[in-house]
Amino acid sequence: MEDKISLDHGSGGKLSHELVEKNFVPLFKNPLLDKLDDAAVFKLSGQLAFTTDSYVVSPIFFPGGDIGKLAVCGTVNDLAMSGATPLYLSISLVIEEGFLLTDLQRVMASAKRAAEEAEVKIVTGDTKVVNRGSADKLFINTAGIGLVPQGVDISGSKASPGDKVILSGTIGDHGIAVMSQREGLQFSVPIESDCAPLHKLVAEMLGTSNCIHCLRDPTRGGLASTLNELAKQSEVGIRIEEERIPVREAVRAACELLGFDPLYVANEGKLVVVVPEADAEKVLGKMHQNQYGTRSAIIGEVVAEHPGRVVMTTRLGASRIIDMLVGELLPRIC
Amino acid sequence: MRFVDEYRDARLGKRLIERIHHRSTKPVRLMEFCGGHTVTIFKHGIRQLLPPTIEMLSGPGCPVCVTANADLDKAIALASLPEVIITTFGDMLKVPGSYSSLQQAKAEGGDIRIVYSTQDALDIARRNPSKSIVFIGIGFETTAPTIAASVLEATQEGIDNYYVLSLHKLCPPVIRALLDSGEVRLDGIVCPGHVSTIIGSNPYHFVPRDYGIACVISGFEPLDVLLCIDMLVAQIESGESKVEIAYRRGVKPEGNQRAIEIMDLVFEPCQASWRGIGLIPESGLALRKEYQRFDAEQAFKIEPKPPREPEGCSCGDVLRGVKTPLDCKLFRRVCDPEHPVGPCMVSSEGSCATYYHYGEGYGG
Amino acid sequence: MCLAIPALVKSIDGQLAEVEVGGVGRKVSIWLTPEVKVGDYVLLHTGYAINIIDEAEAKETLKLLEEIADQIEG
Numbered sequence: 001m002e003d004k005i006s007l008d009h010g011s012g013g014k015l016s017h018e019l020v021e022k023n024f025v026p027l028f029k030n031p032l033l034d035k036l037d038d039a040a041v042f043k044l045s046g047q048l049a050f051t052t053d054s055y056v057v058s059p060i061f062f063p064g065g066d067i068g069k070l071a072v073c074g075t076v077n078d079l080a081m082s083g084a085t086p087l088y089l090s091i092s093l094v095i096e097e098g099f100l101l102t103d104l105q106r107v108m109a110s111a112k113r114a115a116e117e118a119e120v121k122i123v124t125g126d127t128k129v130v131n132r133g134s135a136d137k138l139f140i141n142t143a144g145i146g147l148v149p150q151g152v153d154i155s156g157s158k159a160s161p162g163d164k165v166i167l168s169g170t171i172g173d174h175g176i177a178v179m180s181q182r183e184g185l186q187f188s189v190p191i192e193s194d195c196a197p198l199h200k201l202v203a204e205m206l207g208t209s210n211c212i213h214c215l216r217d218p219t220r221g222g223l224a225s226t227l228n229e230l231a232k233q234s235e236v237g238i239r240i241e242e243e244r245i246p247v248r249e250a251v252r253a254a255c256e257l258l259g260f261d262p263l264y265v266a267n268e269g270k271l272v273v274v275v276p277e278a279d280a281e282k283v284l285g286k287m288h289q290n291q292y293g294t295r296s297a298i299i300g301e302v303v304a305e306h307p308g309r310v311v312m313t314t315r316l317g318a319s320r321i322i323d324m325l326v327g328e329l330l331p332r333i334c
Numbered sequence: 335m336r337f338v339d340e341y342r343d344a345r346l347g348k349r350l351i352e353r354i355h356h357r358s359t360k361p362v363r364l365m366e367f368c369g370g371h372t373v374t375i376f377k378h379g380i381r382q383l384l385p386p387t388i389e390m391l392s393g394p395g396c397p398v399c400v401t402a403n404a405d406l407d408k409a410i411a412l413a414s415l416p417e418v419i420i421t422t423f424g425d426m427l428k429v430p431g432s433y434s435s436l437q438q439a440k441a442e443g444g445d446i447r448i449v450y451s452t453q454d455a456l457d458i459a460r461r462n463p464s465k466s467i468v469f470i471g472i473g474f475e476t477t478a479p480t481i482a483a484s485v486l487e488a489t490q491e492g493i494d495n496y497y498v499l500s501l502h503k504l505c506p507p508v509i510r511a512l513l514d515s516g517e518v519r520l521d522g523i524v525c526p527g528h529v530s531t532i533i534g535s536n537p538y539h540f541v542p543r544d545y546g547i548a549c550v551i552s553g554f555e556p557l558d559v560l561l562c563i564d565m566l567v568a569q570i571e572s573g574e575s576k577v578e579i580a581y582r583r584g585v586k587p588e589g590n591q592r593a594i595e596i597m598d599l600v601f602e603p604c605q606a607s608w609r610g611i612g613l614i615p616e617s618g619l620a621l622r623k624e625y626q627r628f629d630a631e632q633a634f635k636i637e638p639k640p641p642r643e644p645e646g647c648s649c650g651d652v653l654r655g656v657k658t659p660l661d662c663k664l665f666r667r668v669c670d671p672e673h674p675v676g677p678c679m680v681s682s683e684g685s686c687a688t689y690y691h692y693g694e695g696y697g698g
Numbered sequence: 699m700c701l702a703i704p705a706l707v708k709s710i711d712g713q714l715a716e717v718e719v720g721g722v723g724r725k726v727s728i729w730l731t732p733e734v735k736v737g738d739y740v741l742l743h744t745g746y747a748i749n750i751i752d753e754a755e756a757k758e759t760l761k762l763l764e765e766i767a768d769q770i771e772g
Contacts, residue, residue: 183450186723243344253335253720256703257742258450259424259682311693315344316351316556318379321693326671335720337704337739337751340760349767356770370701423744451745453727473744476702480746483729487713528702531741531749554701557763564766583756584702584741590749593730 003101010095010129023105024125027112032088032123040088040123044147049084051075052143060107060138062181064173064192067140068111070268073197074219075144076118080202081215081271083154084146086118091125092141097132107138118197120144152206158213159234163302164280166273168201168287169194169295171223172251175265179258191250196269201290205273208286214274221325222264226272227310228324238310240300240322264325274302337583341555350560351383358387358567365655366524367509369396369683370554376692378556384563391518392688394611394653395526397472397503398425398681402607404641405501406431409470411636412499413444418634419462420446421455422470429680432641436470452484459488459496468497468630476528478502478619479593482600485621485628497630500619503606505529506537507617513545518655522548522566524559527581532597534589535577542575553581600625609677610650649676652685659686666690702743704751707736717742 008015025033032040053074060067072089079086091111095104115122177193179185198217205212214234218226223245231238247262255262269292275283280298287293310322366372372392375381381390394400410431413420420436427437427448440446445465449455452469459467471481481498488496505526512518525538530551541549548569552562562580569575579585597619606618621629647669648662659665659678669675671687678684705717705724715728717740724742728734731747740747 188718188721188723249335250721253722256335256338257719257722257724259701309693314378315342316347316378316380316383317344318382320377320379321691323691323693326691335704336706337756340756343763346763346767349770350763352770353766451727453745476743476748479730479748480727480744483727483746487727487729528741528743528748531702561759561763580759582759583752584749586752590730592732593748596730 005095005097005099005101005104005129007097007129007131010127016127019127023108027108028115028122030121030123032121042088044087044145046150047148049079049082049146049148050143051078052141053078054139054141056136056139057178058136059178059181060103062193063177063190065195066107066110067138068107068109069114069195071140071142072111072114072118072120073195073268075142076120076197076199077217077271079144079146080199081154081217082146082148083152083202083206083215084148085203086120086144086146086199088123088145089115089120090143091122093125093127094135094139095127095129096135096137097129099137104138114197118199149206151210154212154215156214156216156230156233159230159236159238159274159302160213160276161236161302161304163213163274163276164298165227165238165240165300165302166275166280166284166287167223167245167297167299168271168273168293170246170248170251171218171267171270172247172255172262172265174268175222175260176251176254180254183258185254185257187250189250191248191254194267194269196292198269198271198292201271201287201292204286204290205283209275209279209283211276211279212273212283213276215271217271218267220266222262222266223272224263224310224322225325227322230272230274231310232308234302235307237303237306237308238300239303239313240310241313242315244297244299246295246297263322338555341553341557343557347557347560350557350564354388354560354564354567355385357564357571358385359571361387361389362521362567362570363389363391363519364522364524364563364566365391365393365518365520367393367395367505368524368526368529369399369681370527371524371552371559372685372688373683374554374556374559376688380556380559388563388567391520391655392652392685393655394508394512394608395474395505396678396681396683397474397477398429399649399653399677399684400503400608400610401429401472401501401677402609402641403432403643404607404638407433407638407641408631408636409499410434410436410439411638412468412630412634413439413446415634415636417466418445419458419465419467420444420470421449421458421467422446423472424448425681426470426472428674429677430644430674433639452480456484456487456493456496459493463495466495466497466633468499471498471500471502474503474505474526474529475532475597478601479532479597482596485600485625486596488628489625496628497633498621498628499630500601500621502601502619503608504603504617504619506540507614508608508611509541511611511614511617512654513541513547515654520547521570522550524562524566525549525551527551527553527558527584530581530585530589532590532593535579535585535587538577542577546575548575549577551577551579551581551585553584610653644675647676649678649686652678659689662686702741702748704739705742707734707738707740709736710734715747717747
C-alpha cells in the first residue's frame with residue numbers, strides 16, 4: 001500500500017507537522033528553516049530584488065527535470081535577470097489529495113539539488129492539501145529574495161539603438177521536452193529540458209561588463225515574446241537574423257511534427273542579454289566559458305526603426321515581423 | 335532534416351529570385367490557392383523578394399476558413415451531448431461559430447480533445463467503449479483519405495463507437511467556382527502541393543483548357559514555391575498555359591491511387607457550403623450509404639440554432655481573393671488572434687492570421 | 699490542410715510503421731501506402747504516410763536548382 005498524501009497532511013495538525021519535520025526540514029537543512037518560526041527573520045542591507053512565480057507544469061516529471069527543479073531555477077533566474085545574487089527562497093505547495101509520498105519526496109529532493117547548485121537557501125514554506133480534483137497533482141509557488149550588487153542597474157527599458165542582442169544557447173528545448181512527454185514522442189537522442197540556474201552565468205557576465213542593459217529569460221511565450229517585451233519596454237526596434245538563432249536538430253524536427261515554431265516554445269535555462277556593441281564580444285566570450293552558455297550567439301541588434309517591433313531577416317534575405325505569442329501554443333496541423 | 339533543409343538553401347533561393355526578376359517582364363497575377371503556401375510565402379518574406387511585376391493573391395485553400403458557420407455549429411452542438419467525446423484537429427478549436435466555439439464549449443464542460451490523427455481518435459474510441467467518439471472531419475483531399483482509412487479500420491476492427499462529422503471539401507470544384515465567378519483576374523495558380531500528392535495533376539487540366547490560366551503544382555519549402563513561381567512566369571511569358579509539376583518528389587500525375595480508391599470507397603461527392611462563397615455542387619464529401627452508420631449528423635439528434643454571420647467580417651471576400659485582410663475594416667482594429675471575428679484570423683494558415691503574424695506590407 | 703513532413707521508415711509492423719524525422723520517432727499508419735519498405739522516405743500527414751517520396755526526382759529538382767544558380771552566377 002503506497003503512502004499517499006491525504007487532507008490530514010495539510011490541516012496543520014500532527015500529520016502536517018510530521019510531513020514537514022520528517023521530509024522538508026532535514027532536506028533543506030539550514031538555521032533559518034530549522035527554527036520553524038512563522039517567518040524567517042534575517043538581516044540584509046543593500047538593494048533587494050524580490051520575485052515570485054507559480055509552477056503548474058504538467059507532466060510534473062519530464063526529461064531533464066521536474067516541477068521541483070523548475071520551481072527553484074525559475075525563481076532563481078528571475079532574480080538573476082535583475083542582476084541580483086539569489087539568497088533566500090520560500091516554497092509553497094498545494095498538493096492534490098492522493099498524491100504519492102514518494103513522488104513528493106522525489107520532487108523535493110530535486111528542488112534541494114537545484115537549490116544547492118543555485119546556492120540559495122529555502123528558509124520558509126507552506127503545505128496545503130486540497131480535495132482530489134481541485135488541483136492537478138502538485139502546484140508549487142516559490143518567492144525569492146536576492147541582493148543587487150552596487151552599481152548594477154539592469155532593466156528591460158534600457159535597450160538602446162546600436163546594442164547587440166545575445167542569446168545564451170539553443171531555444172525550444174524545455175517546451176519540446178515537456179510536450180514529448182505529453183505526446184509520447186520518442187527521440188533517438190532524448191531532448192532534455194534546459195532547466196538550469198543561471199545566477200553564476202549572470203555574475204560572470206556582470207564581472208566582464210558594467211554596461212549590460214537588459215537581461216531576460218525567455219520562458220513561456222519563447223524568445224519571440226521576450227524580445228517583443230524588451231522592444232516595447234525600451235521603445236526600440238529589434239532586428240534578429242534567422243540563421244543565427246541556435247536550435248537543436250531534434251527540437252526543429254519535433255516542432256515541425258507538432259506544428260510549433262521554436263521561436264515561441266518555452267525555455268527554462270536560457271537568457272537574452274542586451275549589451276552595447278563595444279562590450280558584446282567580451283561578454284559573448286565569457287558566456288562561452290560557462291556550461292550554460294556554450295552555444296551563446298549574437299543573434300541581432302537594437303535599432304531605432306520600428307520601435308516596439310521585432311523584425312527578423314529570413315534566410316532568403318527578406319524581413320518579417322516576429323509578433324508576440326497570442327493565446328496558447330496550439331499544435332498546428334495545417 | 336532530409337528533403338526539407340535542402341529546399342531552404344539561401345544561396346539557391348537568392349539565385350532563383352534573381353532569375354525570376356530577369357524573366358518577368360509582363361505584370362502578372364498569381365494566386366496561391368493553398369493556405370500552407372500562403373504561410374511559406376509570408377514566413378520567408380517571398381512577396382518582398384519578387385519583382386514588382388508579380389502580384390500574389392491568397393486563395394481559399396484553408397479548410398478551416400471555409401468551414402461554414404452552420405457546420406461548425408453542428409460540431410459545437412455535438413460537443414454538448416454528454417455521451418460524446420469530440421476529437422478534432424487543433425486548428426478548429428478557436429474558430430468562432432454562430433454563437434460559440436469548440437474552445438468555449440470545452441470551457442463549459444464539453445469533452446473535446448485535440449488529436450493529431452484519426453489514429454488518436456480511434457485509440458480514444460477503443461479506450462472509451464461507453465462513449466461515442468465523434469471526429470470532426472475537415473480538410474481537403476490530403477486529409478480526407480486518412481478519415482476514410484479510419485472508417486475502414488473501424489469497420490475492420492468492429493469499433494462501433496466511432497463517428498465522423500464529414501465537413502471535407504474538394505479543391506478542383508472550388509477553383510472552378512472561383513474562376514467562373516469572374517471576380518478575380520488570374521494569370522497563374524500556385525496549385526496545392528499535398529492535395530495533389532493524393533489526386534495527382536490530372537484534375538487541374540480544365541484550368542488551362544477552359545480558362546487559359548497557367549498551373550504549376552508547388553511544394554512547401556521556400557525553394558519549392560520559388561521554383562513554382564519561376565515556372566509560372568516562364569509559361570506566362572511564352573504565352574502558353576498548361577499544368578506542370580514543380581513538386582516532383584511529392585507529386586505524380588496519377589497521384590496516390592490507393593488513397594483515391596479508399597476515399598472513393600467511403601465517400602461520395604456532395605454539395606457543400608463554403609464560408610464566404612456559398613453552395614458549390616459536388617465540392618464536399620459525404621459518407622456513402624454503406625458507411626452511413628458512421629455519420630455523426632445522422633447518429634445524434636442535434637438542433638443547432640439558425641446560423642448567423644458576424645457583422646462586418648470580410649472573410650468571404652478575403653477567401654475569394656477579392657479583398658486582402660488589409661482591406662477589411664475589422665482587421666487589427668477589432669479582429670485579432672485573441673479576439674477573432676472570423677475564421678481567417680483563427681486558422682494558422684488563414685490569410686488574416688498570416689498577415690497579422692508575419693506583418694504584410696513590412697518592407698526590408 | 700497541407701502540412702506534411704518527410705520521414706524515414708525504420709520498421710514496419712502490420713498496418714503501422716515506425717518512422718523518424720530528424721531523430722524523432724513516430725508510429726504512423728500505412729493504410730494509404732501499404733507498399734512502403736524500410737528505408738523509404740514517406741510524406742507524413744496527420745499520422746499517416748500519404749506518399750512515398752521519389753528520391754530520384756528530389757535529386758533532379760536539386761540539380762535543376764543548382765543549374766539555375768550556376769547560370770545566374772556564371
